[in-house]
Amino acid sequence: NAGVMQNPRHLVRRRGQEARLRCSPMKGHSHVYWYRQLPEEGLKFMVYLQKENIIDESGMPKERFSAEFPKEGPSILRIQQVVRGDSAAYFCASSREAGGPPLHFGNGTRLTVT
């Protein structure tokens, strides 16, 4: 059973470009969470989604960031007009149900904005 798959593993973007980060949850998991980790820091919650619904986006910056989890396909975290401060590791986690087994994390996408 494949774990949480994230791609790309590394992404380099110039300031002003768009970044698209993809996350395929574990098989049978319908809950997806996105976290951001700045260098030498812990993970910060960004958004929680179920299929076709955003449940909690309290950790998402108000501008330039959006997330979706369509009925088919991976969850996408989209960052428009990236700035240097967006450089970080972005991790996706999934769970089978809310309040269920602990989250399983992917290996992250490392975004570098030049």
Next chain:
Amino acid sequence: TQLLEQSPQFLSIQEGENLTVYCNSSSVFSSLQWYRQEPGEGPVLLVTVVTGGEVKKLKRLTFQFGDARKDSSLHITAAQTGDTGLYLCAGAEMESSGDKLTFGTGTRLAVRP
């Protein structure tokens, strides 16, 4: 927003020594998890503690959840070089949506041979 503070932030010890990492908050959590993270990888779950006062052992690692469910500790006995990594505690908020976790600031452990 609930905060979790870990101490120490950095720890460098000799192989064979014992160590304890602390995770503290002023807020109550419904459960608390400990993760270890290697460079370039995602966090890997070590343990979940749910009941106040609960103690769980995982080989040389002992995890304890405070009676009031506000704090936790991780004790490693006879550390090995393979224990090197970033240790993160994470609490599930009492009234959170889903499995939203608040992560601690992390403890970076280096075990010298």
